[in-house]
Amino acid sequence: MDNDDTETYILLLLADSNLPTGSFVASSGLESYMKHGFASSAPSIDVAIVDFVRDSLASYARSSLPFVSDAHRAVMDYALCKGATDNVVPHAHSTLSTLAKLDELYQTMVLNHVARRASMTQGVAMLTLYSKGFSQSASLSVFSTPEARDHEARMRELIDHLKLKIRREETYGHLPICWGALTAALRISIERSRYLHLFLHARSLLSASVRLNELGPYGAQQVLLHAVRPLVEAEVARCQNLRTGFLDSLECFDDVTLGPANTWPLGEILAGRHDLQHSRIFNS
């Protein structure tokens, strides 16, 4: 099996809707959007849902993908022992400190307690998924090469330390940072990591709309196939060069064109008002 096949196989595992990633309790503001009457003006419910997915996805892509990209890059450098100066191998410590700084920046940029809460829950779930679901037990190690075992040991050390830091409340463990770290640890390319991240965001919105009884399961599938695909592609293309600015030198980083930003103030208000709903079935 070559590298590309391995990557495809891991993508299949990650895209499984049964993975315990916590996304099934998140509606990212959709429940609040419906409750506040914003779907009523649309000609039909599926148009309203597609509009929501589109605006939510655009804002989420612009605000989170810079963090996914930078966290992925930091962990890839660690995996490849790159970025070493004066023959000092960058060890888990400096990579962890980079991840913590990205996490801190994300926390200061997501100024909505509901979105922060959901992001932290899902972030930790990603790391748990790695250490419990993707790591290799001794009995399974006979199936892999020594090189793969070595890589895995290094990654497990990093991810375990990150989890520990989160548990000690030394860092937050936001989803885009944890996702970037997880996918890099699994040696998924940055392009595919960004793509899958947005796809999963969109898919969880559609699952939420089914659970809210707004769309049927077949209708949601149609939207996923026909609308979500071009939307995800457009956002991935638009955001491929975005960075947080943290890993780049400040002189050549233009915050306005390349930095993370929120692009949908209405979505921000509705997501923030989630907890005010008299009755609700989601956590965000």
Next chain:
Amino acid sequence: MQPGGGCITLSLHGARAVFSELSSMYPLKLLSPYVHDRTAIVYLLTYGGGLVGGDEVNLVVNIQPGAQLVILSQGSTKVFKSRPGRRLASVKPFALHFKADANHQSTPIPSTRQNINFHVAQNSTLFLLPEPVTCFRDASYNQYQRFYIEEGGSAVILDWITSGRMSMGEEWAFSHYHSVNEIFHDGKRMAKDVMLLDNEGQGDTLPERTLRQKLLPYSCYAMLVLYGPQLQSVAAEITGRYDQISVFKTRIPDPVLWSLSPMDRARQGLIIRVAGIETEAVKFWLKQTLSGLEEIVGKDVFRRAFT
């Protein structure tokens, strides 16, 4: 000092606020019609009542220990694409025109920029309560505000935008708006709010979705920050009001909608966002919600800020 540059330093002499510095250069203009006890007002004005593409405002504001500075503007900050009389029909010839200018090689459409750095010392308070920004059709606006707050300093920060010149049929018809508000407490970043609104194309394959479609039915969006010890009672009152809200399923969106979140784990600050179908309704909401400020700045100042 460069064109558009400015500096405000407010100090406290005894129990009285005094401007140790208040200077600006065209097109920026600063006016202070009011100083009373430890509180002063400065109006941020621009010649001609607006900013055009290529204009750059760079202002530094220092509030020294114990002083209170209220910053207002007269009418909304209007952002035009270009100077009146030189308006061009489409973007393209304008871009070519600007390529000829050596300073604007990399930016085809010249943006308007406003950068303000605020230094808020201990026991001092900033009240930044301007009128909203109004970007005209095709205008491009970038605003960057940094707030360096020392331990014990406080700030009220209002940053808001309207959909444009409704009387001219313009509704979210500008080309680009980018606004950053970055708040530091003793050098540590507490919040970095970045709002990007633009009408850029989304490729040929997707059906069009304009900024207007994304932001309707609202025509005014505001972001309000309350930070620091001076504002704790105002913040507590607003939080109390917010926690009383209970949302039931409705078919028609509220004319004014707002959300509130604590800024940090220590709850030293609040972030409030407001949307309104009418700008006037948002203004009225702000006046009502911030009525607790009257006690801090006095009746007179409060009236000037919310007329």
